[in-house]
Amino acid sequence: MQTCKQQSHAERSANGRAPRSWITFSFLHSGVAMSPKITGELLRQLRQAMRNCKYFSEPLQAYIVPSGDAHQSEYIAPCDCRREFICGFNGSAGTAIVTEQHAAMWTDGRYFLQASQQMDNNWTLMKMGLKETPSQEDWLISVLPENSKVGVDPWIIAADQWKNMSKALSGAGHSLVAVQDNLIDAVWMDRPERPSTQLRALGLDYTGKSKADKITTLRAKMTERKITWFVATALDEIAWLFNLRGADIEYNPVFFAYAIVGMNTIRLFVDLKRLSDPALRDHLQLDSPSKPELSIQTFPYESVYTELQAICAAQGPKDKVWICDKASCALTQVIPKAHRSAIPYTPLCLAKAVKNATEIQGMKMAHIKDAVALCELFAWLEKEIPKGNVTEISAADKAEELRSQQKDFVGLSFPTISSVGPNGAIIHYRPLPETNRTLSLNEVYLIDSGAQYVDGTTDVTRTMHFGTPSAFEKECFTYVLKGHIAVSAAVFPNGTKGHLLDSFARAALWDSGLDYLHGTGHGVGCFLNVHEGPCGISYKTFADEPLEAGMIVSDEPGYYEDGSFGIRIENVVLVIPTKPKYNYRNRGSLTFEPLTLVPIQVKMMSTELLTQKERDWVNEYHRKCREVVGAELERQGRKDALEWLIRETQLIA
């Protein structure tokens, strides 16, 4: 899926830091309502709450409403859409600040139009990235009376964001204060419940590693770094550690929880009602733990704060607690500074990124099934488009329907980007009734889609023309393809960070004066979030961890001609060892193996622009698609799709 690093960059400058998922997907998490929300009464109630000493000992002169949830998730549940509730704007990125006199909302260039349509006159839109737009800190300082209190919910602001904002405000004589009760929740009468979906236990045949082994590995890392406690707050890390999945957040098979792991104890904080299923209790060995140090103590989700407090109060003078520096300010500050060890990537994040043999096998299976669905889709589109009845939305629906027919399908891994012609040039596009275009023989079609299967997560983009593409469209497609191949076929030393490969994806475009304004790839989870750290391929990220065999990332260069068409070619690829002719300093070398096996449309290629090596790569890739996916199509008796696959994988010369 397209990663929109450009925008995430903008978000970064707005809120001081990146969201937990270091790759930001710019999705519209619900349909875009185009009439403004009426907010006068809501603001009045919020301001009343700000003055109410029930919530804070003194009146607040300002209140900050960030976008995130208490886990700094990239996607959030409806109950956490507080910024949307207060101002009406439902884009993925934005921070609202309300003072006695003003209400302002900061968002980035993607959302200027949408935000201006969704917010009423009570709100000032702060257009981030424009020179004249003040930062949140500068704006607050310019409008606040002396010695003001600025409130924020410490659970939904990350520790380092808090630090920056607090420093700026206190430098100007104000103070940032933690308000334990969320003031939006106080005025949000019909706020949805926090989801508590059924949990799914995953066996070794899916995970390849038991939770006991994962805990043991974690504890070994803790011992190595002299850490006595580890606090897990990222939902995907907790799901991975316990080999559990949920469905609390759309597209992300996670569940609301915290975990605290000591050298002899494991505490899981989760809605306890979820743990009544005997199979689940059995999976977690809640009633008969194998060894005492592997027994899991369960606590209500909300009690993590007091429990962590109790743990910290009982600490020895040398005890250290590991917590991600992206964790909430509330939990981070429970740990006394002298005992706190804040790290950018937790050991779980790092371990999760390197897939084991079972996970790799599962990801391969998931991608074959996914390819079956897409071959079927494209064969269907070829037949249906000439009839003039296929739209962006119906094509996306068809893709979902076909995926849902595959074994172990759970749901989509993100909202399908299905875009025709000029809509394809809107990188974060998602079809809506008011923008929905009909697929035709005259325009380029771009579909970026993926699914969650129990054995793996997929994410693939193909750009097709069902008529005759223009010379320019073909030329651009070919440059993008050259970039895709340059990354996919790159050989590089062990220890290389992904961002060093980003320029390979651009060289052919650059040579012709073209470029794309997003990163080239993101980490992909295994039946987990489609975006995960700590690896990726982007010129904007220097904090990525080195690529290692077993990591899985996307390779998705593109080109976008505003008002005309969009091109992106995306495969999910696995980092594998390779043995070139030499082995300098015994470092070993790596390359990528495509997991995605969907033909890349030859009709869109100007093959004369490809080198022999690139043509060989295309032929070998298509040979593999035909062999592997062909066998599965045959097995499933999908004749039309098989015929399409064979036609689309002819050798190019």
Place this chain on the structure above:
Amino acid sequence: MQTCKQQSHAERSANGRAPRSWITFSFLHSGVAMSPKITGELLRQLRQAMRNCKYFSEPLQAYIVPSGDAHQSEYIAPCDCRREFICGFNGSAGTAIVTEQHAAMWTDGRYFLQASQQMDNNWTLMKMGLKETPSQEDWLISVLPENSKVGVDPWIIAADQWKNMSKALSGAGHSLVAVQDNLIDAVWMDRPERPSTQLRALGLDYTGKSKADKITTLRAKMTERKITWFVATALDEIAWLFNLRGADIEYNPVFFAYAIVGMNTIRLFVDLKRLSDPALRDHLQLDSPSKPELSIQTFPYESVYTELQAICAAQGPKDKVWICDKASCALTQVIPKAHRSAIPYTPLCLAKAVKNATEIQGMKMAHIKDAVALCELFAWLEKEIPKGNVTEISAADKAEELRSQQKDFVGLSFPTISSVGPNGAIIHYRPLPETNRTLSLNEVYLIDSGAQYVDGTTDVTRTMHFGTPSAFEKECFTYVLKGHIAVSAAVFPNGTKGHLLDSFARAALWDSGLDYLHGTGHGVGCFLNVHEGPCGISYKTFADEPLEAGMIVSDEPGYYEDGSFGIRIENVVLVIPTKPKYNYRNRGSLTFEPLTLVPIQVKMMSTELLTQKERDWVNEYHRKCREVVGAELERQGRKDALEWLIRETQLIA
């Protein structure tokens, strides 16, 4: 010149930060003495000084001796070689710390052997980069008695280094204290004088921009950022600003000075004896300034501290002082925190990096003269090597002699790296009598050399074989050449940072499992330091500024086969605008033009490994060498060199 980023990386971790020149050249700044210095008596005297309350109000339990000078220069003058004086080790990187009981010296992998040979048993060698080696802070904390005072000269420790060290020590109950008199100087009886060489004024025909214009541009930047004072501490920035050159530091045409620029005043701090020459006084308009705000007030070098103090004392509440975050702790701390604006790159550093038309023309001329000298050298080597009398040292001397015959020659820009066979694999090699090898028909010869001319600075590396290279040597050379061409011919959007091009230089090597452990390029001054920021091409630097037309950098990939040979191909290249087929978002595109015009030895190429594009690049490059340098060789009547040039620039097919 080779940049040894690997080592500079190590240095960084040692002293907390990079030296001012963000590219570190690992040179041995004097011949390596291989017997240890006897330091017992010196250490006794130093410890006596540490206890002497004449220097600090309380006894010091430890004293830190960093490598640098008060300007955080990359190369330093003999009077600043304090760390060498106290421990005997004269490598370019190292920090000595002396306590009552211990004496320890931290250096990196390049210098383990040398340092162990140069230091006596009073010293413990701290091998940086090894896991078991403690950091300076950790070591101090482990050996110091409670509540210790650790002294350091605040002039030779940078502000941020001070901050880090101070924080670590105070966290453990100790304190870092500034000792105004340098304690090494107190015990260094025959310490050389600070150099005060004759200053050279450069006219507009060399600089292209008057000092008045440079001051005006600087003040415009200050106004833009609401800055009232700018403190210049980097020697090359001061030389550039005043269009003056000196010879205080070997290879660097700079002079010891500070400058403080206000909106109406310019203060220059320099040994006033240097300003007696009427021509110089005229250049600086000391006696008859054109406009009052451009009049230069001169002060003794040492008075910068008190003068800056006076300025700060007279500041308004909103006044802001710009100072580089790499400036000394002493000067930085004079400026009250509320008035201080510490920046990674000063406006002078940024302006100096973009060469104007006159400077570019000068650099081109300097490179033509330099090429003449090198063509002559190589023609001479071809004849002389078979006689068996040419050594690394005599070849380097010959190169210097030939350069010195060129107009406006001033001196070398760095110590020549002249290396045969296995010595070539030592990246920071410099020939010494005890390592000096004879050039032969059987080994690869690598020469990395450059000069200062009044019109420009050069830096070029060529790797040659005067007999028959092995297939492996040719193969490696060809990969390095492919990398060199990939960078030199790269087209990239305006605004691209140099580090994004680094992987282009490595792709061909990586494909075969090879690599080199240094950066690919550094900024080059114009009759200034051969290494300058803020641009460069290295995977290790993310803080580089975007490349702009007019910037000049080196392009120098390499390959080093330990114990056997070294290969490096280095040109200095100019960033120029280019117009590819398209112009995405009107950003414009850039590429490089080689300024270095010395043939690249065809004999070392496996031309069958080159693509047609690469062969075309070589032929076009050689055509230009022949045309431009050939004309100058002809003019200078250097027939042998011309013949050699014509032979070495034959077309390849």
